Amino acid sequence: MADLSVQFCGVRIKNPVLAASAEPTLNAGNMNKCIEAGAGGVIAKTMTDSPAMRELTTRSKWRFLDQRHEVCHGKVPRAFSLYGRSGLALETPEEFLPEIRKTLKFAADNDAVVVGSIGSTEISGWVELAKQMEDVGVPLLECNFGCPHPKMMPGVRTGMNVGQDFNYACEITQAVAEAVRIPVMIKVTPQVNDLVGFSGRLLDVGAKAVTLTNRFIGFVPDIESGKPLIWGQAGIGGPWVKPLTLRWIREVYLAYKERVAIAGTNGAYDWRDIVMFVMSGADIVEMCSAVMVYGYEWLGKQVKGLEEWMDAKGYKSLAQMKGIAAEAALPYANMPSEKARVIEDACIGCKRCLDACFYNAMQDGGEKTHVLEENCIGCGGCLSVCPQAGAIEINVV
Numbered sequence: 001m002a003d004l005s006v007q008f009c010g011v012r013i014k015n016p017v018l019a020a021s022a023e024p025t026l027n028a029g030n031m032n033k034c035i036e037a038g039a040g041g042v043i044a045k046t047m048t049d050s051p052a053m054r055e056l057t058t059r060s061k062w063r064f065l066d067q068r069h070e071v072c073h074g075k076v077p078r079a080f081s082l083y084g085r086s087g088l089a090l091e092t093p094e095e096f097l098p099e100i101r102k103t104l105k106f107a108a109d110n111d112a113v114v115v116g117s118i119g120s121t122e123i124s125g126w127v128e129l130a131k132q133m134e135d136v137g138v139p140l141l142e143c144n145f146g147c148p149h150p151k152m153m154p155g156v157r158t159g160m161n162v163g164q165d166f167n168y169a170c171e172i173t174q175a176v177a178e179a180v181r182i183p184v185m186i187k188v189t190p191q192v193n194d195l196v197g198f199s200g201r202l203l204d205v206g207a208k209a210v211t212l213t214n215r216f217i218g219f220v221p222d223i224e225s226g227k228p229l230i231w232g233q234a235g236i237g238g239p240w241v242k243p244l245t246l247r248w249i250r251e252v253y254l255a256y257k258e259r260v261a262i263a264g265t266n267g268a269y270d271w272r273d274i275v276m277f278v279m280s281g282a283d284i285v286e287m288c289s290a291v292m293v294y295g296y297e298w299l300g301k302q303v304k305g306l307e308e309w310m311d312a313k314g315y316k317s318l319a320q321m322k323g324i325a326a327e328a329a330l331p332y333a334n335m336p337s338e339k340a341r342v343i344e345d346a347c348i349g350c351k352r353c354l355d356a357c358f359y360n361a362m363q364d365g366g367e368k369t370h371v372l373e374e375n376c377i378g379c380g381g382c383l384s385v386c387p388q389a390g391a392i393e394i395n396v397v
């Protein structure tokens with residue numbers, strides 16, 4: 001059987017599927033359910049000393065949206081969006097730390113890991129919260145520099161407001177890393193230009209891992225009422241975001257693979273996605289939205305699916321898969337030459353491929369389509385629109 005365990009910043013985690021810091025990890029009761037379901041661990045809801053960020057959670061709102069970005073009713077499609085807002089942990093640090101303590105005990109009995117997450121508005125606050133988390137006994141600490149909501153809250157300098165200010169983010173990271181002995185992970189916002197350079201700076205000042213990435217800010221009008229859903233701008237994400245996240249995971253992995261641990265989050269729906277995250281360079285994957293749609297059990301199902309798939313493919317460990325797709329990606333200049341070929345016996349002559357060929361390579365041959373080789377550059381548009389499996393091949397020439 002495949003070994004799903006990971007060494008993450010020196011901490012053994014039994015499998016790479018963790019519940020992300022969010023409502024499924026809002027308190028000990030919720031975190032225990034994630035652990036019971038089979039998650040390798042939980043990242044606790046972000047503990048904060050900001051009353052505004054606690055208060056925001058008392059007014060949390062979200063909607064699952066379909067492909068048209070309209071509110072789902074009952075059936076949530078695979079490519080859904082989670083449009084919503086929520087603040088940080090509801091309790092003050094003094095009230096929240098006992099929740100962590102309870103979860104740590106339950107986690108120890110179930111071979112799971114509890115990661116602390118913190119968010120403050122002052123450097124001294126970050127340091128204080130980090131020390132409190134270390135004292136309570138978490139083996140890893142995540143600093144939330146990615147939460148999108150403070151961007152919509154004038155004067156609240158935390159979350160994405162920190163993640164977009166690289167100098168300030170590095171100051172906090174250095175102060176926290178110097179104040180605690182446990183490894184520090186930095187969860188970043190995707191709404192910046194250069195996550196590779198930023199990640200390098202974070203590692204230079206003491207971070208041991210980066211969490212790539214928190215969610216985006218979006219805006220969704222309801223065309224019937226002419227008003228925005230849930231009253232205005234909100235965080236947005238969902239499985240469709242995955243390629244954007246994987247791009248950063250790949251680039252950060254390739255740039256710092258000797259010294260970075262990567263937690264992937266933002267877009268992982270199921271075990272197939274977890275494989276994609278790992279092949280792009282992630283060590284562990286933090287899941288939220290899919291758990292909010294399907295419940296805690298979703299986590300355990302993905303652990304099982306991952307294990308079965310690895311067994312079927314003959315992968316013995318996650319290390320065998322880690323970063324393999326990241327390494328295999330070619331620069332544009334090195335892409336091989338390809339051409340389309342129509343398999344005449346399979347072609348049904350529907351001519352869909354003619355509409356999708358903008359290089360005029362697909363030719364109407366009456367009952368069958370044929371390829372004008374000198375025009376074909378092997379773009380592959382024809383392959384995607386062809387309704388007949390096996391009627392078009394794209395071959396390296």
Ligand SMILES: Cc1cc2nc3c(=O)[nH]c(=O)nc-3n(C[C@H](O)[C@H](O)[C@H](O)COP(=O)(O)O)c2cc1C
Nearest residue numbers: 020021022046086088144265266267268287288289
């Ligand atoms: C309702 C909600 C609350 C969240 N709260 C937090 C939080 O307190 N701290 C944090 O770091 N991230 C928070 N997140 C972000 C998630 O941890 C996660 O990184 C993000 O949703 C992307 O993962 P996903 O695609 O699996 O949903 C929250 C997300 C949602 C949807």
